[in-house]
Amino acid sequence: MPSDPMSAGNSVPEGLSTAISLLKQRFGERLVTNEDVRRQHANTLTWIEGEPPDAVVLAGSTQEVTEVVGVAARFGVPIIPFGAGTSLEGHVNAPRGGICLDLSRMDNVLRLNAEDLDCTVEAGLPRGRLNTYLRDTGLFFPVDPGTEEATIGGMASTRASGTTTVRYGTMRENVISLKAVLADGRVIETGGRARKSAAGYDLTHLLVGSEGTLGIITEVTLRLHGVPECIIAAVAGFPTLASACDTTMAAIAMGLGLARIELLDPLVIGAVNKHAGLTLDPLPTLFLEFHGTPAAAREQVATFEEIARSEGATSFSSAVDEAERKRLWKARHDALWTVREAWPGRTVLVTDVCVPVSRLAECIAETEIDIAASGLTAPIVGHVGDGNFHALALHRPGDAEELAKVLAFAERLATRAIAMEGTCTGEHGIGQGKKRLLQIERGEAVSTMASIKSALDPMGILNPGKVFDRP
């Protein structure tokens, strides 16, 4: 048994040590209580303090997950599902202690149905490995949160999305069905492989985005897509953020089939140039990608350039070369680390608002004014084709005053987005960090969420303290 200086000592349930002993007998070395391992399984990436679990179990199958849940339910012990721990809102913390259920060993592709464009995978499979597996099939899985390591189960649980969402959708659109273990140990399958179904309540999409609070996902059936015949990347520089946003809105309104449209502000471009050896002008910049037949992709590029120039774009270049494209997108995906590197000694609070695309320019303009008035440094990047952007609010770790300032800024930004009929989180989820904002955003609907939680997990053992606090 670990000593518990790091878990929420006085609220640890009485049966915890018995539960851990029983699981130790069953899982042997795959139950770990070593302090370093427990710390690695708490939140490590953001301002939210890590709250490690009391033990980590490395599960290998749905059956083993049911066994862990069975013991936890018997003793009322919290279970925190864990994929790769790349979530950003304290999702994997253990505020009441308990058992972290690490699914990273469940990383097999179980079935590939190339003719139906779908596959079934275990929940712990990293998304990068899925695309490596698919490399020679002519298919790919498009949802791409910044990290290759993010697992399919973690991504389903946070309803993740990324740079390609403007064309291929989020996890909501790309999960066909799931297998999950509920809090009472029942194993459910939420659907088959049919592309549509009207069979009863939509449990697939209840679990997608439930952040480990309603069930533990063990298998996921995913939609795949054909690798496009032609892919062209492009970079466009603008005099102002407003002109980059107006170009985005015009291109989306026109139904131009963009596969990616990402905004990077001059601060991010400066950091990216340094980190990735690029030589882009330090201007508000759009990174773009077009998919299709060679003729269709080229036509889209030409139309986009026309729109961009009419909005004042000062530069536009495109490339088909794969190595060049990869370099560009790696630079975009590394933006968070790049910004941290460019401001040594600072850490970042990553905001995540999303508004209707027609309100994007207005929301970003007001946010720029707010950043300047607050005296903050907060470079902006965004999946702007979806109206989603992140202000990366820099502050010194351990400086409570600065943290309070960036938190106040983040709250103003979120309420601004909500007032524009948007959301406080386009893709990262609620976790511990945005519970208050969820309440502001969804009001009475949160009590309906709480009713669903109570029905499916009456003892509240699944990832407690996330999404909302129980009444």
Ligand SMILES: Cc1cc2nc3c(=O)[nH]c(=O)nc-3n(C[C@H](O)[C@H](O)[C@H](O)COP(=O)(O)OP(=O)(O)OC[C@H]3O[C@@H](n4cnc5c(N)ncnc54)[C@H](O)[C@@H]3O)c2cc1C
């Ligand atoms: C540099 C960087 C860039 C990022 N960019 C993006 C982005 O563009 N878009 C985006 O959406 N996110 C982004 N993220 C956030 C993160 O990658 C996603 O939230 C991702 O979906 C988390 O996957 P994971 O496997 O690490 O899950 P974890 O962090 O391990 O878990 C996330 C949540 O899901 C639960 N969970 C995990 N596995 C299961 C399971 N099998 N069953 C039930 N619950 C489970 C956990 O309890 C937790 O609540 C970024 C993060 C970083 C560090």
